[in-house]
Amino acid sequence: MAVELNYVRAAFIAYEPGGYPDRRRVIPFRVNPESLSRTVAAEGGQRPAGVESGRGATPPASGEAPADAAAAAVKHSFTVQIRLDFADRDPALTNLDEQYGIAPDIAAVEDLMYPAQTDADASSDGTEAVRAASPRPTVLLVWGRKRVLPVRITALKIEESVFNTELHPVRAELEASLEVLGEAEAQADLAVRSALDDLGARRRELARMYYDNTAAQGSNILPL
Template sequence: MSAFPGTPRTLKGALVAIDPLVPVPTVVLFQYNPHTLTRQLEARGADGGPAATSYTGAPVETINVEVELDATDGLETQDPLAVSLGVHPQLAALEKLVYPPSARIIANTVLAALGSIEVVPPQGPLILFIWGPRRVLPVSVKQFSIVEEAHDPQLNPIRARVSLGLRVLSTDDLGPMHPGHALFLAHQIAKEVMAGLASVTSTASALSAS
């Protein structure tokens, strides 16, 4: 059944992991956008007290979302991946975000066996939380829980809910040469522009009402 022609196309949220050592980024599109997105901002006060009015940096922001995965449509259309693995690949792509690369583990194991005190540095990917064109944020994944709600005869999950706890990485967390530094700064500037638009609109409404 076709959608109503006047219905706007909704962009999909996503997580994207960019590793400088891997040519192709890991892209995890949300199959269904979460119904709610919870954000919490904790201000960084200059003196650390509750009455601080100047701030040493951007607030510490956390984002919590619940992502739904469902292979039902793929099973109905006999999609080979959904039939053979359910939503396992999508879950694996999300879980990969909180695992160190196996290549690093193997390299460090080999170095340790050879008696070397050198280890491969734990450089992780740049993870971006994308929620529309005006929110592209560098984040780290701090919390991850999965509820598998249904399975196929091979015990592959075919429906699951994934709760993600993300911490936004600001210019205070990333060095000036880190690509995420510029992304967060652009996000903050865009926020300041939108706040200015809100002030102009509120002022105009107050003047017209007086």
């Protein structure tokens, strides 16, 4: 991975379209590790030739394997609780106007759900013909030093609980629903490809560690 993992807290790293690995934005945040909820699900696999779905469908011929998870893509999704508190803000962020509380922090996370602004958009005066919307930035979820996932934010629930005298929030909790990107996105995005390759390698490494250390216990397992 080309990403430098110098974070004690979790973080989103966002790359502008075509900006990997140089043009990136970093949004660190405090999390409650107990709040991470993951779902790993297999999509419906392709049906064998000659097999149709629905009423009256032809059953598979004898000896022909039905569609199952082995032929399916695996979808991986997360729900992450993000805590933002003005009191926890990095002292290095001295240029942020205090009157806005954590409104800039919230806006930075929200902005990941919108198409990235290109240089042409920034210099536009609004009189040009309508252009196709830019793609959203590529987002990596950094969850510790050895787990980096390319994700799409599918939903964001924001609970603002404390406000300053300007009615800007100074404390909030965000519930971010994330979907891990897959092979389709990796074909055209080097950041996604790199993160997926690293994630798969680490998953297999951990699984091998488990298998290697439990093989010796086979004598204690009932024969199959």
